[in-house]
Each structure stands twice: as structure tokens, then as C-alpha cells.
Amino acid sequence: MKVFRGLPNAASRAPCALAIGNFDGVHLGHQALLSDLRAAATRLNIEAAVMSFEPHPRAFFAQMLGDLSKAPSRIANLRDNLSALDQAGIDRVIVEHFNAHFAALSPEEFIQKILVNGLHVKLVMVGDDFRFGAKRAGDIHTLKEAGERFGFVVQTMNTVERHGERISSSAVRAALVAGNFEEAQHLLGRPYRISGHVVHGQKLGRTLGFPTLNLRIAHHKPAVMGIFVVQVHGLSEAPLPAVASMGVRPTVDDSGRVLLETHILDQHVDAYGKVIHVEFLQKLRDEEKYVDLPTLTAAIDRDADLARSYFKRRVGSATDRI
Numbered sequence: 221m222k223v224f225r226g227l228p229n230a231a232s233r234a235p236c237a238l239a240i241g242n243f244d245g246v247h248l249g250h251q252a253l254l255s256d257l258r259a260a261a262t263r264l265n266i267e268a269a270v271m272s273f274e275p276h277p278r279a280f281f282a283q284m285l286g287d288l289s290k291a292p293s294r295i296a297n298l299r300d301n302l303s304a305l306d307q308a309g310i311d312r313v314i315v316e317h318f319n320a321h322f323a324a325l326s327p328e329e330f331i332q333k334i335l336v337n338g339l340h341v342k343l344v345m346v347g348d349d350f351r352f353g354a355k356r357a358g359d360i361h362t363l364k365e366a367g368e369r370f371g372f373v374v375q376t377m378n379t380v381e382r383h384g385e386r387i388s389s390s391a392v393r394a395a396l397v398a399g400n401f402e403e404a405q406h407l408l409g410r411p412y413r414i415s416g417h418v419v420h421g422q423k424l425g426r427t428l429g430f431p432t433l434n435l436r437i438a439h440h441k442p443a444v445m446g447i448f449v450v451q452v453h454g455l456s457e458a459p460l461p462a463v464a465s466m467g468v469r470p471t472v473d474d475s476g477r478v479l480l481e482t483h484i485l486d487q488h489v490d491a492y493g494k495v496i497h498v499e500f501l502q503k504l505r506d507e508e509k510y511v512d513l514p515t516l517t518a519a520i521d522r523d524a525d526l527a528r529s530y531f532k533r534r535v536g537s538a539t540d541r542i
């Protein structure tokens with residue numbers, strides 16, 4: 221899969237079937253749409269392409285208004301979203317920088333400059349609620365009318381629902397914020413995981429007795445925040461039981477930088493530079509600012525014990541079923 225930051229240059233503009241959206245989390249609704257897109261592209265013998273936006277348009281508008289509480293939290297980082305698009309068989313992803321210039325494009329300008337001249341679209345696949353262009357003025361009818369003029373087809377997708385509710389990134393965010401990882405898994409069609417390269421931390425964890433594998437989180441508002449029971453994939457055949465903290469570590473750091481720190485239970489692993497996948501299983505608590513390091517260490521000690529009990533219970537219930 222090829223990834224472009226902004227529109228590809230003229231040499232890379234092969235005709236394509238295109239889906240447009242944020243695709244945060246690549247949930248089951250997205251996957252159904254991408255599967256139809258893949259089939260249409262194969263039928264027409266053209267590339268399957270996705271146009272996505274960075275930052276999320278609602279995060280951009282929230283920043284313009286100076287009210288970050290209006291920005292949507294982020295389900296997945298770019299690496300995980302791209303990897304899910306790759307698995308869906310997409311050939312090309314265009315990550316468009318969403319800025320004031322882009323936001324001001326009228327529906328007609330978006331169609332002419334981006335879809336027709338920029339991407340040579342032959343087919344556009346969208347959900348039935350699709351809106352685009354400045355002030356969200358364009359809809360499926362605008363797109364279909366332009367398709368007749370410019371020679372592309374518009375194909376729409378019926379809404380994919382679960383228990384009568386539309387599956388959406390917003391629904392996944394709500395499940396994650398509530399710590400309901402089972403519901404998130406039902407909406408995503410796979411367990412909720414965050415992946416990344418292990419980076420060096422302040423190495424304070426070792427002296428506290430809890431060394432951690434640290435992943436940098438590039439965005440400021442992850443959908444999960446707090447302390448969690450997790451398991452780590454990518455270091456051995458079986459996933460490793462662990463406990464993790466996603467947050468800004470107010471006791472030891474005032475930079476406001478978000479980190480995902482994972483302590484593997486009861487074994488030493490050296491994973492610097494490796495890519496790991498942290499799967500979230502249960503929320504234990506919110507992050508706290510402790511008065512000193514011994515109080516913090518005692519709290520992490522309790523978290524680790526709770527995580528060990530979680531895994532023991534899980535083994536117990538698996539043996540019960542045999």
C-alpha cells in the first residue's frame with residue numbers, strides 16, 4: 221500500500237475508486253465500505269484508494285474556536301489506522317492536511333480540484349450520510365450530479381448497525397471512554413490495541429521496581445486514559461500479561477506529553493526499538509498525582525496485583541470451561 225501526504229504528483233495519479241473519511245479505528249462500518257470499495261476497484265481494474273485527513277476536521281475546528289474539549293478523542297494512531305486499511309486491501313492512501321485552505325473549498329472546488337484533477341476518480345464510495353465541502357454544503361446528490369458531468373460513478377453504502385445503532389467512530393470512542401473493551405471489540409471486529417516502537421523513557425521506572433516499555437502518543441487526546449490490565453503482542457509467541465498507564469504522569473512529569481507505559485508482569489524483557497501491540501483488557505483506575513514516589517510505587521504495586529488476579533481468574537474460567 222502506498223501512502224501519500226497530500227495529493228500525489230501527476231505521475232502517480234492512476235485512475236482510482238475512492239472512499240473519503242476519517243476512518244479512525246477502521247470499525248466494522250468502515251470495513252464493510254472498504255470491502256465494497258475493493259470489489260468495485262477490482263471489477264473496474266483500477267486502484268482502491270482512501271482519502272483521509274490529519275488532523276481530524278473536528279479537531280481542526282475545535283482548535284480554531286480555542287475549545288479543545290470539542291475535539292474528538294483519538295481511537296488509533298496513524299500507524300494502526302494505516303495498517304487496518306492495508307489489511308482491507310487498499311492500494312493507496314492520501315493523508316490530506318486539513319487546514320483553513322482545505323476547509324474553505326466549496327463542494328464544486330473539492331470535486332474539481334481534488335477528486336477529478338488531483339485523483340482521477342472513476343468511482344466514489346460513500347456512506348448514505350456523507351457531507352463534504354465548506355459548511356458541509358455538499359451531499360450525495362451534489363456528488364452524483366457532478367459525477368454525470370465529470371464521468372465518475374457514485375456508489376453508496378447502507379448503514380451498518382449493531383443493536384439498531386449506527387456503528388461509528390463516535391460509538392467506539394464512547395465504549396473506550398467507558399472502559400467497555402468488549403463492546404469496543406464488537407464495534408471494531410477485533411480487540412482494541414495500540415501499536416508503536418518502544419522508546420527510551422526517563423528510566424525512573426527501573427529504580428521504582430517497575431520498568432516500563434514506553435510508546436509515544438503523538439496526539440493529545442487518546443480515547444483511553446488511565447491505568448489498565450493489558451497484554452502485549454509482538455515480543456513472543458503468546459501475549460505477555462502486563463499492566464499499563466496511558467497518561468501524562470503528573471507525579472513525575474509536567475510536560476503534558478502523553479505516554480503509554482507498559483510494565484510486563486514478573487519477567488524482564490528488553491524491547492527497545494521493537495514494535496509492540498498493547499491490547500487493552502480492563503480499566504483499573506484513573507491516573508493520580510501522588511505526593512511522593514513511595515506513594516506512587518505503592519499504587520503501581522496494587523495495580524500489578526490486581527492485574528495478576530485478573531489473569532489468574534481468566535485462566536480459572538478457561539479451565540472451568542474445559
Ligand SMILES: Cc1cc2nc3c(=O)[nH]c(=O)nc-3n(C[C@H](O)[C@H](O)[C@H](O)COP(=O)(O)O)c2cc1C
Pocket residue numbers: 421422423424425426428430431432434447463464465468469470471472481482483506507508509510516519520523524
Ligand atoms: C501500572 C502503572 C500505573 C501508573 N500510575 C501512575 C499514576 O497514577 N500517576 C502518575 O503520575 N504516574 C503513574 N505511572 C507512571 C509512572 O510515573 C512512571 O512509570 C514512572 O515514573 C517511571 O517512568 P520512566 O521509566 O519513563 O522514567 C504509572 C505507571 C504504571 C506502569
Ligand SMILES: Nc1ncnc2c1ncn2[C@@H]1O[C@H](COP(=O)(O)OP(=O)(O)OP(=O)(O)O)[C@@H](O)[C@H]1O
Pocket residue numbers: 239240241242243244248249250253292345346347348349350377378379380381386387388389390391
Ligand atoms: N456504520 C457505517 N455504515 C456504513 N458506512 C459507514 C458507517 N460508518 C462510517 N461509514 C462511512 O465510512 C466513511 C468514513 O466515515 P468516517 O470515519 O468519516 O465517519 P464515522 O465512522 O461516522 O466517524 P465519526 O463518528 O468520527 O463521525 C464515510 O463514507 C461514512 O459514511
